[in-house]
Amino acid sequence: MSQIHVITTINGDETEFLCEAQETLLDVLRDHLDLTGSKEGCGTGDCGACSVIVDGRLVCACLMLAGEAEGRSVETIEGMADGDDLHPLQQKFLEMAALQCGVCTPGILVATKNLLERNPNPTEEEVRYWLAGNLCRCTGYDKIIRAVMDTAADMRGAA
């Protein structure tokens, strides 16, 4: 079977790749483009470890075929920091130790970045519901929720 030729934008850079028809966006990110920050925790869209933003919308990269990325703009964890300058969410997670093993962390950061772009002033309940699609087995979510709330407050203050 012939491969599919895809031109897409990943973290602001135009990117070309060839993929098999059945390969997911997550397969291509991890195995072809060496962007291994997105993780496969389940492969069924239940854990959120592979969360990426596609044209402003939060999606599980394990559920999207790579061929569907044609002409779209994909944001992954690798594009979140600006060089050595961490995104405010990354900085707050670091200050509060809102992560432990780090496997769910890229997905949670991508998901919360998307949340704060939509809703700069979320309630605790809104943060918990938004992140209900991202499983974390290490932290019990306490520091994650606090870090997101604190970052939102900081970003509102800076705006």
Added chain:
Amino acid sequence: MPMDGGIGASTKRREDVRFLTGAGNYTDDINVNGQAYVAFLRSDVAHGKIKSVDTSDAAGMPGVIRIFTGADFEGIGGLPCGWQVTDRHGEPMQEPAHPVLAQGKVRHVGDPIAAVVAETLEQAKDAAEAIEVDLEELPAVVDMKAALVDGAVKVHDDLTSNLCYDWGFVEENRDAVDQAIKSAAHVTTLELRNQRLVANPMEPRVAIGDFNRATGESTLYTTSQNPHVIRLLMGAFVLGIPEHKLRVVAPDVGGGFGSKIFHYAEEAFCTFAAKAINRPVKWTASRSEAFLSDAQGRDHVTKIELALDADNNFTAIRTETYANMGAYLSTFAPSVPTWLHGTLMAGNYKTPVIYVNVKAVFTNTVPVDAYRGAGRPEATFQLERVIDKAARELGVDPIALRRQNFVTEFPYATPVAVEYDTGDYNGTMDALERMIDRDGFAARRAASEAKGKLRGLGINCYIEACGIAPSQLVGQLGARAGLYESATVRVNATGGIVVMTGSHSHGQGHETTFPQVIAEMIGIDASMVEIEHGDTQNTPMGMGTYGSRSIAVGGSAMVRAAEKIIAKAKKIAAHLMEAAEADVELKDGQFSVAGTDKSVAWGDVCLAAYVPHNYPLEEIEPGLEETAFYDPSNFTYPAGAYSCEVEVDPETGKVEICSFAAADDFGNIINPMIVDGQVHGGIGQGIGQALLENCVYDDQGQLLSASFMDYAMPRADDVPFYEVDHSSRTPCTHNPLGVKGCGEAGAIGSPPSVVNAVIDALQSGGHDVDHIDMPVSPSRVWAAMNNA
């Protein structure tokens, strides 16, 4: 005090920058040039006789390199069990063979029958589906009590029955306990199930085998909590590879919670196959495979009796537990219901006599082994639930009943063979009571009732044995391994330090906390210290991370090695300052001579060790590198008091957790911010067990909860914020840091308080419910309330 944080500072975790930017290096992120991919064909029945495995069609499919079956592993060792339990009658447990790929029979859904190695994963999976297995399905043994009935189908035909062992502890106390229960003023009895759980670290297991034909060296990259243990077990007992020809690398590991302690078939397979086909071989578990092949946790059915005298003093405890081993003995499975469970049955209380009986049972289910807490959550749950029930039956305050029976003098030798070195159980209960505003509970309950909800408050205590463990003691108890830990401290010529530790970090933050200790000891910045772990080639033989042992045992080994470094550095400094060694002091990274203005900096002493021009070569060697192995003299005994408030919706049975508070005594603390996170995570898993999680098999042995859609993991909207306090501190008396370990506390301490709170809520609504098995799901609560 070091500028960037010594002992007691909430230093930011240095490993987090790579995790936060997607730059972690986990096993599945590793690809070895030329690697082939493995797909396992796993049994879809729980019990069956393998009549034939025909791989001829599959072998001709595109991309297939080679197909392996059980026949390829005949004459090769099976997966070993690392702990032998001796039963009540002095006989060793029954120990079945555990082949890498099934031979003759399959014994649980997920048991691997064959493995296809192919150019791509898709090709391997397609070929695995084309293998023809002629399987004669046999009746499955799923229920533990049914498995022990005379004439029951046997999981292992060569064993006498499905009973692995019948363990009595302490056997000599059996009659005294029976007598005390007979003559008690009150006996409270509770029958319960501590349900089976799946650890589910977010990173599924991965194994990559690589063989270098030129050097004859095998390398295994694996998601392990203890790479040296895997090297020893796989090298010595399965594949016959000497340690100097086998390297095991466990890089960044995405959580373990016990499930990544054990040596698994897939690790041995990939190492074996890489040599057989002369290509690197990679296997990555899907989540479904994780559910079907990771060792599972808990699964105890228990009857506990608590005897009290007329003054409500505890006089005896008697328990009878059935513990599910699953189809095979996982690496440390026999130790969990015995030495990690029976020894903790005294809890925080001075009960004079205790007898624990455990029957371990083989069933056609996935093997069961240690999961966060491992035996101690099971002990704590039954004890703290039966105490709560006793308090209700006797009409006494549950906190007062606990306080009345607390152990208050230390050291305290329990009737179950351990000695608590220190503790202050009233202290942690005081700390808890300061957090929870118990006086305000009546008003909160009234407010809930005004909304049509029932409110309950649950309290419990816990104690755990951590810092596993003294090697000579565990050797007497059946361990087939030592349980020391190791560290090499390598000081470089310009003063920077690398600590190579046998402990393994998979979320615990060792790369941050271990340098804090070294920084404190020498008086340099923690940023001058780097931690190496996870690679048997770079680190001394160590036993790894589990049982809340890293800082207590691994940290102590590092302290001992650093003490040797400091002693040698003082000799060098004394020479450089032309002073007597006994007069040399080390403070803030400077060596000085008491009463003089002579001093020499840490970096200058290190340089002298490696450029020994002006150096006492006749007395000491050049260089500054020391190794220590530390074997503790006792376990450590963290303890605490936990509380939970819930609201129950009587219309639906749904339980909502309103607040959760935890007061722990961990002894001395290196990094409070990291300790908070460890407690939070444990509580999250404990709430998961109490309310949500349940690993369920049907009567055919099919796993019904084999995905995240069926197995309810706690999510962000299921849990509250947690209030934690570790101000009550009684330092451990027998390790150099006075630390106790904090990794499992939350998971051990939290389930009983949740269930106690639910029962309290239902009782307040006039429902005569004294127990609901976990998970306390809406349907179970509703059924209990409505006698359904």
